[in-house]
Amino acid sequence: MVSGVKIAVIGAGYVGLTTAACLTSLGHRVVCADIDPAKVRALSRGEVTIREPGMAELVGVGLAEGRLRFVVGAGKAAPGAEVVFLCVPTPMGPDGAAKLAALEAAVAELRDPLPPDSVVVNKSTVPVGTAARVGELLGRPDVAVASNPEFLREGSAVHDFLNPDRIVIGSADLDAAKRVAALYEALNAPVLLTDPASSEMIKYAANCYLATRLSFVNSIAELCERMGADVNDVTRGMGYDQRIGTAFLRPGPGWGGSCFPKDAHALLRSAAVIGSDFPLLRAAIDTNARQQRLVVGKIRQAVGGRLAGTRVGLLGLTFKAGTDDLRDSPALAIAELLAAEGAELVGYDPSMPGAVAGIRVVDSAYAAAAGASALVLLTEWPEFRELDWERIAGQISGRYVIDARNHLDPLVVHHAGLLHQCLGQPAPQRALSR
């Protein structure tokens, strides 16, 4: 294993901090830079700023061993670096395209202090052609550029980084690509060496395929519901087919998070820029918005047709369970639609977010249920399955529990005298008694 390579990581968010901490654990020496001085101060004290299992331990060990340091500004991390990973945000711009301002700012800072023969690696998700653009912006023929997209999921970032399904590296400079591949030598994963454009496209293709698959499943769920089929059995039956597989077949309130929506829009925009189109992807995006409206429709129906002045309890606010990330959360999009119709929103999330606009955030599921005309489960936190539904039945003012993740045991909810309405199943029978 190559040990002790000097690495700079630019950006200390989900991807940057994970990259820095995990590469340190693989024996490399990492300087991680961020523009946010408060974040750098906290991380330097070992205070991890995101909720990721295993992260605090890795950062603690890295700091203690002197293998991991945090600095303010990309320029401070560059001196001495053999490989530099760019892990800065590439958010969605007004036209849907990925905004590259942070990437360009980081590259400008790196241009002068980068040592000769170093490699700059794009780990951020960036449109096809960005590696070439980074090369131009750097204007350093002695520095190679590579693309090495990241496939980790939030909530299991450390595990995913250290146990990847594959490692993709694209570079016009094969030697540079091999140097990047060597950093991961200790990991047991197939390595795909390719050109930069293919590497960049692999990332978008993977995320957009998964998003499209979810829109497909959500549409199947809607048909199941209207045709008297049960989507849980239908997806199970699909999943046994090894060509389909079981993962990513759970219907839900629409896909969200900091990446699927922005990446889907960015690929669509990239297609438009070259005068092409991607109608399937466009339909996946539209289906996702429609899914959120469908969930709102169920809630409206559950409270008798009128949301104005009605209290709705929300269970789960993050874009999925196991993360504290609220970015592009379907739960918040649904909350916004409910608020637009005048509903009063009371929400609880186990990650205990601070204030969330338009929602009175409370500190327990029971407090969210108290006095609510309907209770809506929007994020599949395991603890929601353990709730005392008899207690909720005693506090809620309506009778409906809308389970937008098919997460709860319907029998337990029905047994408490409540009506469990999930996705892709016929409407619930009225419970006999409370």
Ligand SMILES: NC(=O)C1=CN([C@@H]2O[C@H](COP(=O)(O)OP(=O)(O)OC[C@H]3O[C@@H](n4cnc5c(N)ncnc54)[C@H](O)[C@@H]3O)[C@@H](O)[C@H]2O)C=CC1
């Ligand atoms: N969050 C995720 O699960 C995944 C994200 N990605 C991609 O990775 C990239 C980064 O995403 P996240 O880590 O989620 O973002 P993030 O927002 O969590 O972190 C980005 C960090 O970069 C810092 N930053 C911004 N401009 C900077 C600059 N010029 N110099 C130094 N630091 C700077 C910010 O202060 C922030 O701490 C994006 O392109 C995203 O699409 C890829 C795979 C997974």
Ligand SMILES: O=C(O)[C@H]1O[C@H](OP(=O)(O)OP(=O)(O)OC[C@H]2O[C@@H](n3ccc(=O)[nH]c3=O)[C@H](O)[C@@H]2O)[C@H](O)[C@@H](O)[C@@H]1O
């Ligand atoms: O590029 C990225 O940022 C990352 O995006 C996703 O990871 P993440 O955003 O952490 O979340 P996922 O676990 O993929 O879930 C995305 C959305 O799909 C939803 N989902 C997922 C699976 C499922 O069966 N049903 C479903 O509705 C989730 O609730 C969530 O809203 C990808 O899974 C990662 O491989 C990728 O690296």
